[in-house]
Structure formats: structure tokens, C-alpha cells
Amino acid sequence: MIDLLDLVTMPWNWLVEPLQYGFLRQAIWVSAFVGLVCAVLSCYVTLKGWSLMGDAVSHAVVPGVVVSYALGIPFAIGAFAFGFGATVAIGYIKSKTRLKEDAVIGVVFTGFFAFGLVLVTKIPSNIDLFHILFGNVLGISQQDIIQTVIAGTITLAVILLRRKDLLLFCFDPNHAKAIGLNTQLMYYTLLSVLALTIVTALQTAGIILVVAMLVTPGAIAYLLTDRFDRMLMISVAASVTSCVLGTYFSYHFDISTGGSIVVLLTLFFVAAMIFAPKYGIFAQQFQQRANKKQLNEVASTH
Amino acid sequence: MTMTASPLNITVDNISVTYSNAKLALYNASCTVMPGAITALVGPNGCGKSTLFTSIMGFLQPSQGKIRVGGLPVQKAQKQQLMAYVPQSDEVDWNFPVSVFDVVMMGRYGYMNFFRTPSQKDRRIVMESLERVAMADFRNHQIGELSGGQKKRAFLARALAQAGKVILLDEPFTGVDVKTEKKIIDLLLQIRDEGHTILVSTHDLASISTFCDRTILLNKTVLATGTTEEVFTEDNLTLTFGGLPASSLRQMTSNRTHSAEVEA
Structure with missing residues (x-):
């Protein structure tokens, strides 16, 4: 009897006990919100093949954060400006040189990032580089929460309203052009929401891990379904669950929040990769064996 | 039309x-x-x-x-x-999570509002186009599940739905x-x-x-x-x-x- 009761109360306490602390309640809902925003965008990032672009933008925001603090403006503005600026620079350099895109991205984002490091060591500010790099949702300030929520809400609104055009742009930009739509605008819309999402996730995951939040949920969902609507739902479910549970783990075991969120996401990914009903490793092997058997049967009847 | x-x-x-x-x-x-x-x-x-x-x-x-x-x-x-365009097969990402119906509906986007909400007429034209290329039964299939000829017909249906001259x-x-x-x-x-x-x-x-x-x-x-x-x-x-x-x-x-x- 006691054991059974324990089985119920222990997880209950595990979940409820942290909620008495205001900062933790806050951290949980903020990271759940960030998880939602990242998950929605990650479907587009996965389908468009923009993971490296996401990595680039996340690193490129560093100088923006430093400059914002130096000028006394909200960090989101500077971060967005530099993140978006990096993507424009990438597009420009790619069109003007004979370099392949991955080389251009590599040069630009490390350049921006290095510039940020230089600034952070030279401009006097109270920025903790560690927090920018690895996130600090447990110690997030009210001001930062406001900025996170604003950036995230704009992102969600833009994607929601333009979701069909953005999906068409990812799938068949030529057709979009052929029916007279402005693909240039779509390209920059997707880039700006990418930069905005990174601004949203900056405080939670940190710039090193934000790319995981931008790619992994979409990748998990892509392995599990053939329909975009379902892909969105699965992506959101995996991402929000990881963010909430990750924050709990971070509290209970005293580990890095961003780290535990991304480890959880990665575990979900590994599970999906192995057990996905159609595209999982097991399913594919099973299918191959079934095909072989069928072939053998056909061969033996002849 | x-x-x-x-x-x-x-x-x-x-x-x-x-x-x-x-x-x-x-x-x-x-x-x-x-x-x-x-x-x-x-x-x-x-x-x-x-x-x-x-x-x-x-x-x-x-x-x-x-x-x-x-x-x-x-x-x-x-x-x-x-102008309607039927792309070459290797230009298309056949693993993309869209159905045949979704693809043909993309032919109607140019006629729709800012949010691309399909009207009754858009749906009707999409179904008619699918029927013309004998692909109506496949409308809920993901595009990668189709054979080479069916893939072509699906994209031809999109051109028909667009009603390009x-x-x-x-x-x-x-x-x-x-x-x-x-x-x-x-x-x-x-x-x-x-x-x-x-x-x-x-x-x-x-x-x-x-x-x-x-x-x-x-x-x-x-x-x-x-x-x-x-x-x-x-x-x-x-x-x-x-x-x-x-x-x-x-x-x-x-x-x-x-x-x-x-x-x-």
C-alpha cells in the first residue's frame, strides 16, 4: 500500500514541488513558449535545408547583443539586426563570388562571432558571455522575458499568416515565381523569422544550442510523418515536452538547462530514428527483409 | 473557365x-x-x-x-x-510532406487572398483537374508514393488547375x-x-x-x-x-x- 502511494506521490512531488518557486514557474513557461516558437519554425528549416543558416544566424547575433547593451537598447533589437544582417551578407557574398554557400556561411558567421568576442572583451558592460553562449533561463530577467515574448509572438504570427506561402517557397520556389508571387519577399520573410526565433531562444538555450532547437524538433517530426500539419504538431509536442522536462531536470539535478533540454530532444530524435513506423531503422530493415522474402517466393514459384 | x-x-x-x-x-x-x-x-x-x-x-x-x-x-x-510550369522530375523534392491534392491546390494560389484560403471554387477546380488526369483517387497520397507517370500527371493537374494559357x-x-x-x-x-x-x-x-x-x-x-x-x-x-x-x-x-x- 505504502509503495503504491509512493509511486503516485513521488512523481507528483517531483513535478509540483519546484512550482512553489516563482523563478522556476517562470523558467518553465518561458522555455515552453520558446520550445513552441522554435518547433514551428524548425519544420520549415528542416524542409528548406537551412540548418547551417540557423547556426550562422545564431552565432552572428553576438556582436548585436554587446552593442545593444553598450547603447542601452533592448538586446533583441541589436541581436535581430546583426542576425538578419549576417544573412543579407551571406546572400550578397554568394551572388558576387564563385564560392559555394557553405563556405560563405562559414566565413561570415565565424567573422561575426569573432567580432562579438572582441567587442565583449573591450566594451565595458555587465554581460556574462557564458550566459549568451549557453543560455540562462533560470536567471532570466523580467525585461528579457518581455523581449522574448514579443519576438516569439511576432514570429508565430508571421508564420501562421504566411504559412502556405512559406511552405510553397520551401517546396517549389519556381512555381511560386511562375504564378507571379514575390519569392524575394518570401526568402527575406523566412530569414527574418529565423533571426527572430533565434532572438527568442537566446536566453533559454544560448547561441551554441539554439540551432538544436531549430533543427531537431522538425527532424524528429519529419521521420514520423508524411503530412505537414502532423509534422507541425509532432514537432511542437516533442519540443515543448523537452523544454518543460529539461527545465525540471535542470532544477532537480542541478544541470545546465539548455544542455538538458537539448539532450532530451536528442533522445527523442534517436528514438524516432530507430522506431519510426515507416522511416525508422527497424521499419526499413523489416521492409527490406519482407521485400527479399517476396522476391525469393516469386523466384521459387518459377 | x-x-x-x-x-x-x-x-x-x-x-x-x-x-x-x-x-x-x-x-x-x-x-x-x-x-x-x-x-x-x-x-x-x-x-x-x-x-x-x-x-x-x-x-x-x-x-x-x-x-x-x-x-x-x-x-x-x-x-x-x-503561364503554368511543369518542372522536371529531379527538380522536385519527392520526400516533401505534401499530398497530391496540396500540390494541385498550389496551382490556385495566384487566385487566392493573402492568406491563401481556398474557396469552394478552388476546391472544385482542383478536383476537376485531378479527374482530368485520372489522379483523383490518389489525391491523399504523399507525392513520393506515386509512380513516375503519376508524378507527371499530378504536376500537369497543377498546371490545369492554374488554368494558364x-x-x-x-x-x-x-x-x-x-x-x-x-x-x-x-x-x-x-x-x-x-x-x-x-x-x-x-x-x-x-x-x-x-x-x-x-x-x-x-x-x-x-x-x-x-x-x-x-x-x-x-x-x-x-x-x-x-x-x-x-x-x-x-x-x-x-x-x-x-x-x-x-x-x-
């Missing part, structure tokens, strides 16, 4: 295209794609066929010359939904068996008879004389243009394909015409 308006032509006036590596892809190309006919755009690999094709579609800005569709600049024609098809017969090819050809002939102008980019010389009214031979510039019969002379083919022995080409094409006649 207003199919009563007269078919549109495409005029290509002195087009030259140079790529950024200073390679000349196309120079002084001029030709007219006749209204209400099926025209083949033919030439060997690297002849500038896809360059001309993508210039007509407005995906590429020529460094010189102009292109008009029904007298309008390409972009204007596109805004008025006059001019339809451009890029290599429509690659990865398609002969039977399916015939089905697609029959469909193209029907569409032509309803007043569409059709331009087919192809390297499949054998099939051209079975369904293309006109042919444009291309190798860096327009070498010959006219009815397929006029254009398919030994001299022209030698001129265009250079290295290939023209006699074998003629044999290929005449065999094909022959078998088609027997079938018909």
Missing part, C-alpha cells in the same frame, strides 16, 4: 544570356512559339535549352533581348496567371514508360485543342514527330524553327547535333512515327 479567348503566343526577340563565369549560354536567339500549338524545344546537352526555357519562365534575366507572352512582359503574364513542360518524359508517355501525349493534344499554347523542352527526338506541331532546334542560338516536318531535315539535325550521325536520328524518328501510325 474562359477558354474562348484566343491562344497566346510567345515571342523571343534577340535573347543573349551570359553566366557569371563569362560563359555564353545563348546568343541572339529569336523565335516565336505559335499560339494554340505544341512546340518542341530541342537540342543537345549544353545547347542552352534550359537557359532559354528558364528565361521564358522568368527565372533568369537575359543580358540582352526581350521575351513577350501574349504581348506582355513575362512577369506581367505570370501575375495574370497566364501557356503551359511549359521541362523534360516531361524522363523516367516515364512508353505507355504513360502516350497517355500524357494524348492529354497534351486535348489541352492544345482547348486553346492552350504548349512548349515542351525535350531531348527525346523520337517522340517529337508523334505529337509536336512545331519544333525549335537550338544550339547556342536558334538554328531552325517551323513545323516539325519542315525542321526535321538531315541538314538541320546534323547542324544541331553535330557529332551525332544524322542518319541514325532520322531512323529513330521515322520508326517512331511509323509505330504511332500503326497504333492509331
Whole structure:
């Protein structure tokens, strides 16, 4: 009897006990919100093949954060400006040189990032580089929460309203052009929401891990379904669950929040990769064996 | 649908295209794609066929010359939904999580509001287009689950749903068996008879004389243009394909015409 009761109360306490602390309640809902925003965008990032672009933008925001603090403006503005600026620079350099895109991205984002490091060591500010790099949702300030929520809400609104055009742009930009739509605008819309999402996730995951939040949920969902609507739902479910549970783990075991969120996401990914009903490793092997058997049967009847 | 308006032509006036590596892809190309006919755009690999094709579609800005569709600049024609495009198979990401119905609905986006909410009419036209290419039963399939011919038909349905007056098809017969090819050809002939102008980019010389009214031979510039019969002379083919022995080409094409006649 006691054991059974324990089985119920222990997880209950595990979940409820942290909620008495205001900062933790806050951290949980903020990271759940960030998880939602990242998950929605990650479907587009996965389908468009923009993971490296996401990595680039996340690193490129560093100088923006430093400059914002130096000028006394909200960090989101500077971060967005530099993140978006990096993507424009990438597009420009790619069109003007004979370099392949991955080389251009590599040069630009490390350049921006290095510039940020230089600034952070030279401009006097109270920025903790560690927090920018690895996130600090447990110690997030009210001001930062406001900025996170604003950036995230704009992102969600833009994607929601333009979701069909953005999906068409990812799938068949030529057709979009052929029916007279402005693909240039779509390209920059997707880039700006990418930069905005990174601004949203900056405080939670940190710039090193934000790319995981931008790619992994979409990748998990892509392995599990053939329909975009379902892909969105699965992506959101995996991402929000990881963010909430990750924050709990971070509290209970005293580990890095961003780290535990991304480890959880990665575990979900590994599970999906192995057990996905159609595209999982097991399913594919099973299918191959079934095909072989069928072939053998056909061969033996002849 | 207003199919009563007269078919549109495409005029290509002195087009030259140079790529950024200073390679000349196309120079002084001029030709007219006749209204209400099926025209083949033919030439060997690297002849500038896809360059001309993508210039007509407005995906590429020529460094010189102009292109008009029904007298309008390409972009204007596109805004008025006059031009539909059926892409080459290897240009499409077949793993993309969209259904056949979704793809055909994309043909209607140009008619929809800012949020792309399909109306009852859009849905009806999509279903009609799917039925025309006999793909209605497959509407809920993810596009990667289709066979080569079904994939082609799905994208043809999108062009039909768009109701463009001019339809451009890029290599429509690659990865398609002969039977399916015939089905697609029959469909193209029907569409032509309803007043569409059709331009087919192809390297499949054998099939051209079975369904293309006109042919444009291309190798860096327009070498010959006219009815397929006029254009398919030994001299022209030698001129265009250079290295290939023209006699074998003629044999290929005449065999094909022959078998088609027997079938018909």
C-alpha cells in the first residue's frame, strides 16, 4: 500500500514541488513558449535545408547583443539586426563570388562571432558571455522575458499568416515565381523569422544550442510523418515536452538547462530514428527483409 | 473557365544570356512559339535549352533581348496567371510532406487572398483537374508514393488547375514508360485543342514527330524553327547535333512515327 502511494506521490512531488518557486514557474513557461516558437519554425528549416543558416544566424547575433547593451537598447533589437544582417551578407557574398554557400556561411558567421568576442572583451558592460553562449533561463530577467515574448509572438504570427506561402517557397520556389508571387519577399520573410526565433531562444538555450532547437524538433517530426500539419504538431509536442522536462531536470539535478533540454530532444530524435513506423531503422530493415522474402517466393514459384 | 479567348503566343526577340563565369549560354536567339500549338524545344546537352526555357519562365534575366507572352512582359503574364510550369522530375523534392491534392491546390494560389484560403471554387477546380488526369483517387497520397507517370500527371493537374494559357513542360518524359508517355501525349493534344499554347523542352527526338506541331532546334542560338516536318531535315539535325550521325536520328524518328501510325 505504502509503495503504491509512493509511486503516485513521488512523481507528483517531483513535478509540483519546484512550482512553489516563482523563478522556476517562470523558467518553465518561458522555455515552453520558446520550445513552441522554435518547433514551428524548425519544420520549415528542416524542409528548406537551412540548418547551417540557423547556426550562422545564431552565432552572428553576438556582436548585436554587446552593442545593444553598450547603447542601452533592448538586446533583441541589436541581436535581430546583426542576425538578419549576417544573412543579407551571406546572400550578397554568394551572388558576387564563385564560392559555394557553405563556405560563405562559414566565413561570415565565424567573422561575426569573432567580432562579438572582441567587442565583449573591450566594451565595458555587465554581460556574462557564458550566459549568451549557453543560455540562462533560470536567471532570466523580467525585461528579457518581455523581449522574448514579443519576438516569439511576432514570429508565430508571421508564420501562421504566411504559412502556405512559406511552405510553397520551401517546396517549389519556381512555381511560386511562375504564378507571379514575390519569392524575394518570401526568402527575406523566412530569414527574418529565423533571426527572430533565434532572438527568442537566446536566453533559454544560448547561441551554441539554439540551432538544436531549430533543427531537431522538425527532424524528429519529419521521420514520423508524411503530412505537414502532423509534422507541425509532432514537432511542437516533442519540443515543448523537452523544454518543460529539461527545465525540471535542470532544477532537480542541478544541470545546465539548455544542455538538458537539448539532450532530451536528442533522445527523442534517436528514438524516432530507430522506431519510426515507416522511416525508422527497424521499419526499413523489416521492409527490406519482407521485400527479399517476396522476391525469393516469386523466384521459387518459377 | 474562359477558354474562348484566343491562344497566346510567345515571342523571343534577340535573347543573349551570359553566366557569371563569362560563359555564353545563348546568343541572339529569336523565335516565336505559335499560339494554340505544341512546340518542341530541342537540342543537345549544353545547347542552352534550359537557359532559354528558364528565361521564358522568368527565372533568369537575359543580358540582352526581350521575351513577350501574349504581348506582355513575362512577369506581367505570370501575375495574370497566364503561364503554368511543369518542372522536371529531379527538380522536385519527392520526400516533401505534401499530398497530391496540396500540390494541385498550389496551382490556385495566384487566385487566392493573402492568406491563401481556398474557396469552394478552388476546391472544385482542383478536383476537376485531378479527374482530368485520372489522379483523383490518389489525391491523399504523399507525392513520393506515386509512380513516375503519376508524378507527371499530378504536376500537369497543377498546371490545369492554374488554368494558364501557356503551359511549359521541362523534360516531361524522363523516367516515364512508353505507355504513360502516350497517355500524357494524348492529354497534351486535348489541352492544345482547348486553346492552350504548349512548349515542351525535350531531348527525346523520337517522340517529337508523334505529337509536336512545331519544333525549335537550338544550339547556342536558334538554328531552325517551323513545323516539325519542315525542321526535321538531315541538314538541320546534323547542324544541331553535330557529332551525332544524322542518319541514325532520322531512323529513330521515322520508326517512331511509323509505330504511332500503326497504333492509331
